[in-house]
Amino acid sequence: MQPHRWLDTRQASDYPRYMIPLTYRARALGPLRVVDWAIPAGVSVVVGPNRVGKSTLLRLPELIKIAFEDGLNEAIKTVFDGVSHLRNLAMPASTPISLGLLWGADIEWEWDVDITIGGGEIASFPRECLREEGHLMISREFGSKEIEIEGQWRLPMNNKLIGSLARYALTDLAMQEMALPSIERFPPEVRESMERASRVAAVLFANLKASSSYRTYHYEINPLLRFGSHHSSALNLMANGENVFPLLRNWRDRPDLEERYEFVLATMREIFPHFGRVGFEQAGQTVTMTVSDRRWPEGKHIPIARESTGFITALLHLCAVASAGHHGLVTLDEVETSLHPRAIRVLIEAMRRRAASHDLRIVLATQSETVLDQFRDDPSRVFVLEPKQERSPQALTELFSPEYLSQFSLGDLFAHLEFGGDDPTDP
Amino acid sequence: MALVQLITTGVMEERALGRSLQRLFPDHEFISKPHLDGFTSAPLPPQPHPRVPANLDKFAATLIGVFDPGNRRDRPRPDFLLGIDDVELFNVDDPGRIMTALRQTLERRLAEWPGNARSIDRLRLELREKVSFHVMAPMTEAYFFADPAALDRSTAPAPDRANRFNLATCDVEAFEIDDPDYLDATTDPACRWRKAGPRQGHPKRYLCYLTDPGTGARYRESDHGVRALAELEWPTVASDAQRARFARSLLADLIEMLGPLTEPVAEAITTGETHPLTWPPPPDRVLRNL
Numbered sequence: 001m002q003p004h005r006w007l008d009t010r011q012a013s014d015y016p017r018y019m020i021p022l023t024y025r026a027r028a029l030g031p032l033r034v035v036d037w038a039i040p041a042g043v044s045v046v047v048g049p050n051r052v053g054k055s056t057l058l059r060l061p062e063l064i065k066i067a068f069e070d071g072l073n074e075a076i077k078t079v080f081d082g083v084s085h086l087r088n089l090a091m092p093a094s095t096p097i098s099l100g101l102l103w104g105a106d107i108e109w110e111w112d113v114d115i116t117i118g119g120g121e122i123a124s125f126p127r128e129c130l131r132e133e134g135h136l137m138i139s140r141e142f143g144s145k146e147i148e149i150e151g152q153w154r155l156p157m158n159n160k161l162i163g164s165l166a167r168y169a170l171t172d173l174a175m176q177e178m179a180l181p182s183i184e185r186f187p188p189e190v191r192e193s194m195e196r197a198s199r200v201a202a203v204l205f206a207n208l209k210a211s212s213s214y215r216t217y218h219y220e221i222n223p224l225l226r227f228g229s230h231h232s233s234a235l236n237l238m239a240n241g242e243n244v245f246p247l248l249r250n251w252r253d254r255p256d257l258e259e260r261y262e263f264v265l266a267t268m269r270e271i272f273p274h275f276g277r278v279g280f281e282q283a284g285q286t287v288t289m290t291v292s293d294r295r296w297p298e299g300k301h302i303p304i305a306r307e308s309t310g311f312i313t314a315l316l317h318l319c320a321v322a323s324a325g326h327h328g329l330v331t332l333d334e335v336e337t338s339l340h341p342r343a344i345r346v347l348i349e350a351m352r353r354r355a356a357s358h359d360l361r362i363v364l365a366t367q368s369e370t371v372l373d374q375f376r377d378d379p380s381r382v383f384v385l386e387p388k389q390e391r392s393p394q395a396l397t398e399l400f401s402p403e404y405l406s407q408f409s410l411g412d413l414f415a416h417l418e419f420g421g422d423d424p425t426d427p
Numbered sequence: 428m429a430l431v432q433l434i435t436t437g438v439m440e441e442r443a444l445g446r447s448l449q450r451l452f453p454d455h456e457f458i459s460k461p462h463l464d465g466f467t468s469a470p471l472p473p474q475p476h477p478r479v480p481a482n483l484d485k486f487a488a489t490l491i492g493v494f495d496p497g498n499r500r501d502r503p504r505p506d507f508l509l510g511i512d513d514v515e516l517f518n519v520d521d522p523g524r525i526m527t528a529l530r531q532t533l534e535r536r537l538a539e540w541p542g543n544a545r546s547i548d549r550l551r552l553e554l555r556e557k558v559s560f561h562v563m564a565p566m567t568e569a570y571f572f573a574d575p576a577a578l579d580r581s582t583a584p585a586p587d588r589a590n591r592f593n594l595a596t597c598d599v600e601a602f603e604i605d606d607p608d609y610l611d612a613t614t615d616p617a618c619r620w621r622k623a624g625p626r627q628g629h630p631k632r633y634l635c636y637l638t639d640p641g642t643g644a645r646y647r648e649s650d651h652g653v654r655a656l657a658e659l660e661w662p663t664v665a666s667d668a669q670r671a672r673f674a675r676s677l678l679a680d681l682i683e684m685l686g687p688l689t690e691p692v693a694e695a696i697t698t699g700e701t702h703p704l705t706w707p708p709p710p711d712r713v714l715r716n717l
Contacts, residue, residue, distance in 0.1 A: 401497025403541035407488055409480070416461050416489070419499070 020207055024060045025100030025112070028091040030080060031056050034391050036102075037383070039329065042355045043348060043362045045375055046393060047420035048385030054365045055215065057385065057393065058331040062213040064099055067161060068205055072115060073122045083117045096127075101204065108133055109200055113161060116142060124159045130197060137197055138162050150190050211329035214239060214320040216337040221312055225305040228288030236323040241316040245287040245304075248319065249280045260322040267318050267350040271343045272311060277301070310338040314347060321354055321362060329361040336368035348374045369411025379405045384420045429455045429685055432505035434489055436465035436512045439648040440567055443656035444511065451661055451678070451692065452685050458505070463489060467515040467562075471528040486510065487532040490560070490714070494553040496546055507684050508558045513566040514673070516625050522562065522673075526704050526717055529560060533713050551713070559684075559715040561677040561705050564600035568630040568648075570674060571655050573599045573664040581655035587640040592633065598670040602630045609636045619644045662692045668699035675699050676706035680716055 026035040031053030037060065048054050059079050066075035076083055087097055100112035110131040116123040129139040140147045140162060147157040186194075219241040229245040235257060237247055251261035269275050276292035279301060291311075292301040304312065317332060324330045336344055348371065351362050364371060375382050379402065383393035396405065399419055414420050431448075435441045445457030466473065466483035473481040492498060493508050518524050533554075540547060563569070571577040572592045582590075591606040604610065604627060615621040620635035635644035638651075646652070665675045678696045687693055701707065708716045 399499040399501065401495075404492065404495050404497030406541060407492060407495075407536075409485075412485060416463070418460075 020103050020203060021105055022204075022207060023102035024064065025098070025102065026060055027098045027100075028088040028095045029056070029097050029099070029115070030086060030088060032060075032392065033088055033091055033389075035060065035393070036391055037393060038102075039361045039363060040381060041359065041361055042381065043351045043364065044381040044383060045371060046363060046365045046383045046385060047367070047372060047414060048393070049387070049420065049422045050367075052385045052387055053392075054385055055333050058215075058333050058363060058365050059213050060099075061208065061211040061329055061331065064101065065208045065211050067099065067113075068208055071159065072113070072126060072161070076115070076122055083121060086115070086117065103204055103207075104200070107200075109204070110134070111162075111204075114142065126161075128162050130162055130201075132193070132197070137193055149186070149194065153186055153190055207327065207329075210325060210327055211331075212236070212239075212320070212324060213331045213333075214241075214317075215333040216313060216317075217334060219313065219316050221309060221316075225307070225312065228286040228304075231282065231285045231287050237316070237319040241319070244316060244319050245280060245289045247323075248278070248289070249287065251322070263322050263350075263354060264315065264318040267346070268311075268315060270350065271314050271346045275311075308338075310340065310343060313338045314343060317347060318350070321351055321360070324358065324360050324362075327359045329363070331363045331365070333365045334367075335364040336366055336371050341370040344368065344370050345374060369409070369415055372410040372414050376405075376410055379410060382410065386420065387422065429506040430503060431455060431457045431507045431509060431681075431684070432493065433457060433459040434486070434493075434508065434510045435459055435462045436467075436486075437462055437567070437648065439652040439656055440511055440563075442649070443653040444567075446657040447659045447661070448681065450658075451688060452681065455685050465512050465515070466528075467512050467518055467525055470517045471524040472531070473528070483528055483532050484536070486512070487529060487536050490558050491533065491536055491540060491550065491554065494550060494557060495540075496542075496550070506557065509677075509681075510558070510560040511677075512560075512562055514562045514564040516565060516628055519565050519628060522564065523704055525562060526560070530713055530717050533717075537713075554714055555712055556715065559677075559680050560717050561680065562673050564673045565602055565628055566631055567656060568634055568652065569599040569602045570659060570664045570671070571634070572602070572630060573666075573671060574660045577655040577659045580658060581634055581646060581651045582638050583651060583654075586637040587645075588637050590637055592630075598667075599630070599664070600671055600673055602628050602633075604628075604633055606633075606636075609633060662695040665696045665699060670699075672700050672702035673705060676701040676704075676716070679706045684715075 021038065023036055023038040025037075026032045029035075031051065035057060037057065039061075046054050046057060063075050063079045066078050076086065080086055097115040097117075098112055099115065100110065102108065102110050111129070113126050113128040116126055123142070125140065125143050125145060127140065127142040130137050136151060138147055138149050140157065145156060145158075146154045147162055148154055214237070218239055221241070224242055224244065229243050229247075232243045232246040233250060234243045234247050235250060235254075237244060248261060248264065251257045251264075265278065274293050274295050276294045276296070278292075279290040281288050281290060289304040290301040291304055291307055317335060320332060321330055335347070339347065348364075354360060355362050366372065372382065379400075380395050380397040382396035384396055384399060385393045396410070396419060405413075431445075433440070433445050435444060441459045441462040445459045449455070449457045463486055464482040466481065466486050471483070473483050475481070490508065490510050493505065498504070512525070514522050514525065537547065537551065540550070542550065568581070571581045572590075573594060578590070588608070591609075592602075592604055597603050609620070610626055612621050614623055616623065618639070620626065620632045620639060626632050631646075631648075634646045634651075638645040661674065661678060665671050665678060675696060679701050682688060682693070682697065688696065705716050
């Protein structure tokens with residue numbers, strides 16, 4: 001059966017990707033109270049005291065991506081290891097846990113979903129709505145197996161999120177013979193708005209899909225160095241970094257991705273000026289890497305297992321960034337771990353170049369004064385999380401004037417608790 | 428009630444100086460931000476470095492920045508700001524170098540500070556009315572030797588060696604020891620009071636000596652020092668009218684800021700001499716007292 005003519009059944013990947021202004025929202029979610037986070041293009045950084053929710057904030061794009069792909073239950077399981085203690089205890093009980101997105105340039109779209117917990121898991125058929133310019137287009141009441149279009153037209157709907165309707169809902173609906181007669185009865189203006197929603201959601205989904213999240217403390221460096229990587233045809237770095245060696249080799253051997261390999265190697269040579277060549281060795285299904293140094297005799301190299309932790313950490317960060325295709329979003333938690341201040345400076349500069357050439361959003365979370373000092377020329381890219389903010393995160397330039405900030409090292413202000421710390425004057 | 432913020436240069440002062448001053452001025456609140464690096468541990472003025480800002484520069488910028496209109500407005504601004512550093516030993520022969528260096532740096536930073544003429548004039552006025560700079564001479568530990576209870580706390584449970592500082596003849600701010608066991612002991616880089624560097628005039632090293640049973644000094648600024656400073660009896664420290672003049676300058680400044688103390692305490696503090704470098708204020712001042 002052919003889908004109805006007005007239904008846009010293309011997959012998200014069929015759409016040309018372009019970066020859309022996108023604001024991530026969360027309410028009462030884990031350590032996050034009220035989050036409205038518009039991630040700028042380029043490299044930005046998130047700072048704040050421990051226990052304020054930086055790591056959770058950085059995983060918000062991943063959470064929503066998984067929710068769209070595999071449902072809320074899977075998303076919460078992946079990011080939070082389940083539903084227990086999911087609610088922010090500092091928020092009133094009347095505030096539902098919710099996720100949302102705000103996007104669009106000429107026309108503003110808004111999607112929100114409540115996360116209701118029941119029986120130790122996320123309850124099915126959550127309350128959800130999609131708005132265009134504040135106008136409620138599609139909604140579902142909690143527990144309902146129907147969605148409501150334009151406040152009056154009802155259609156059966158499975159447990160997929162209506163936010164992901166470009167991928168699932170309308171295609172599914174088109175296949176439902178029961179639904180088609182209902183659709184036919186819709187007036188033309190409702191069909192048009194449905195089609196518009198479908199297309200906009202497809203572009204949104206394409207953007208969400210291009211996000212990835214890495215945490216330095218999740219890199220499994222010791223096993224990686226000791227046992228190498230399993231042979232793989234992967235083209236993107238896994239969150240724990242375990243496929244880095246075949247990944248680099250795959251990039252090197254594919255003309256369309258060779259520039260990723262070149263970017264990683266060239267930046268590694270900037271960070272480590274004596275770093276020479278890399279080689280790949282495979283024994284059975286295990287792939288590992290060798291490294292040479294330009295100070296050593298020709299032909300001499302060492303196995304990667306003999307390299308420093310800082311070296312492998314920088315390599316993984318660069319592979320994480322290079323894994324992002326055009327218009328992608330990459331978040332890196334604790335980017336400074338194991339890295340010398342100079343290495344940090346070179347790394348961030350390389351990320352900026354990569355972000356500019358590939359239209360990326362790269363977000364770093366840090367406690368490092370050195371990392372912060374790299375944002376002196378554009379403090380609007382520093383986002384501050386503090387416990388008592390009404391809305392998080394706040395750009396540093398919302399807290400201080402640019403003129404004031406120009407007089408200080410941002411790292412010094414951070415260390416002196418002028419921002420991003422537990423204020424000792426606050427009882 | 429006034430809010431007085433302290434900018435200190437040591438962990439002990441950060442944690443305890445406000446508490447100690449609050450005991451004198453219980454109706455007001457004293458708060459400390461994390462301490463900065465001190466700028467007096469080398470001869471002043473500092474040698475300029477092409478890429479690294481001097482500690483003095485950071486200290487001056489911090490004093491100015493607290494009242495800059497561009498500073499964040501979602502936190503309460505203090506009514507007054509006190510910058511405090513030690514005289515230390517490198518500048519003890521001429522403490523005026525400290526004030527001169529800070530004043531010149533403040534003037535230079537203010538000349539470069541962004542803003543229009545009106546906002547800079549207003550900032551200068553706030554600095555003259557609300558910001559002070561004082562010194563502990565030669566360092567805060569010296570005052571423990573003027574208050575027996577503070578000395579007990581800093582050497583608790585009891586000193587391991589006899590204290591030969593003579594309070595009857597010596598001003599703690601011109602700290603001098605006549606103790607050959609301390610002064611003449613051989614240098615040992617592993618020992619906190621015998622490592623290379625001057626011992627004479629160094630009350631912190633002498634506290635290390637007093638609390639060293641031979642296995643290493645027990646005195647810790649962040650522990651013994653904090654307890655001693657938090658409970659320090661400033662009236663006792665300032666009880667001799669001709670001594671502890673830098674400390675009395677600080678107290679006189681606070682009295683002018685916050686109002687009079689209770690009478691018996693005030694008498695001991697207010698009848699003595701202040702140090703002319705830090706109180707009373709000069710006519711062409713850039714800060715309240717500088």
